[in-house]
Amino acid sequence: MQRFIEIPTPENVNLEFELAGLGSRFGALLIDALIQAGLILIAFLAMIFGSIDFANPGNYSSIVIAMGIVLVYLIFFGYHTFFELVKNGQTPGKRLFKLKVIKKNGQSLNFLDSFLRNILRIADFLPGFFLTGSLFIMFSSKYQRLGDFAANTLVVKTLNSEKPIKANIPVSDSDTDVPIINNYPVNNNEYAILKEFMEKRSKFGAREYMFTYRLNKYFMKKFNMEKPYGDPYEFFEAILKSNS
Numbered sequence: 188m189q190r191f192i193e194i195p196t197p198e199n200v201n202l203e204f205e206l207a208g209l210g211s212r213f214g215a216l217l218i219d220a221l222i223q224a225g226l227i228l229i230a231f232l233a234m235i236f237g238s239i240d241f242a243n244p245g246n247y248s249s250i251v252i253a254m255g256i257v258l259v260y261l262i263f264f265g266y267h268t269f270f271e272l273v274k275n276g277q278t279p280g281k282r283l284f285k286l287k288v289i290k291k292n293g294q295s296l297n298f299l300d301s302f303l304r305n306i307l308r309i310a311d312f313l314p315g316f317f318l319t320g321s322l323f324i325m326f327s328s329k330y331q332r333l334g335d336f337a338a339n340t341l342v343v344k345t346l347n348s349e350k351p352i353k354a355n356i357p358v359s360d361s362d363t364d365v366p367i368i369n370n371y372p373v374n375n376n377e378y379a380i381l382k383e384f385m386e387k388r389s390k391f392g393a394r395e396y397m398f399t400y401r402l403n404k405y406f407m408k409k410f411n412m413e414k415p416y417g418d419p420y421e422f423f424e425a426i427l428k429s430n431s
Contacts, residue, residue: 192329192341194293194397202293202397203404204343206330207286209321212342216317218280223266230258267308268301275396281342291339293397304334371410371426378430381406385423 190206234251270278275295276287288296288304296304310333311320320332329341373381384402388395403419406426 190328190330192343194291202401204289204293204341204400207284207342207344208330209324211284211286211344212324212330213317213321215278215280215284215286218283219266219278222279223262226262226266227259230262231255234258264305264308267305268298271296271301271305272298277345285345286342287345288340288342291341294394296338296340300338300340304338304340307334307337310334371406371429373406373409373426373430378427381423382427385420385427 188208190208191203192206194202194204234255267278271288274282276289281287288301290296290300308320311317311323313319323332323336324330327336329335331341335341381402384398388398391398399419403422406422
């Protein structure tokens with residue numbers, strides 16, 4: 188069942204996000220688990236073949252074994268934190284399923300947020316494979332697992348990435364008197380807000396995504412568009428161009 192949440196911003200704009208449910212989150216988790224398993228296997232093979240004494244194959248260093256154990260923990264706990272910080276809340280699995288992690292106030296995660304939500308990840312797997320995590324997601328109103336509650340985070344769906352619908356704006360021929368048709372008429376206030384956003388969006392930082400999502404949804408509703416733009420910035424440029 189689809190669930191949405193509205194998050195107020197410091198600019199007094201309510202941004203609406205669709206929450207990610209159990210199915211998409213489990214799919215993303217499975218992809219990430221496969222990648223983690225591959226990384227662990229590659230690392231172990233590199234350590235084993237790099238330290239083995241072929242004259243004495245049974246003589247493995249205790250240091251190598253200890254390093255292997257530490258490596259497993261680093262990959263298990265550090266994988267998600269690394270990608271959530273470097274890729275703005277998206278691991279490879281989440282990116283594939285078009286999900287991302289945000290704070291409950293709509294901002295991006297910092298190190299403490301990501302570390303806290305992921306250090307509790309092991310509790311989600313108790314007593315069996317992701318059982319506790321699944322139950323928390325299923326029965327919480329915002330689809331949060333234990334780590335999300337502890338870090339005050341949410342997993343939401345990202346902007347739609349379907350192929351954009353090209354703006355069909357006929358341009359008048361210089362030899363004729365055919366007028367330009369405005370397919371995206373907006374009032375002066377809407378035009379001013381959109382123009383200012385496009386000029387200054389690089390200065391918004393983590394909040395750029397939230398404003399993009401909200402503006403994209405607003406203008407799609409205004410123009411009764413059934414299919415979303417994959418690239419909302421092309422959509423915004425088309426609106427500005429048709430009203431300039």
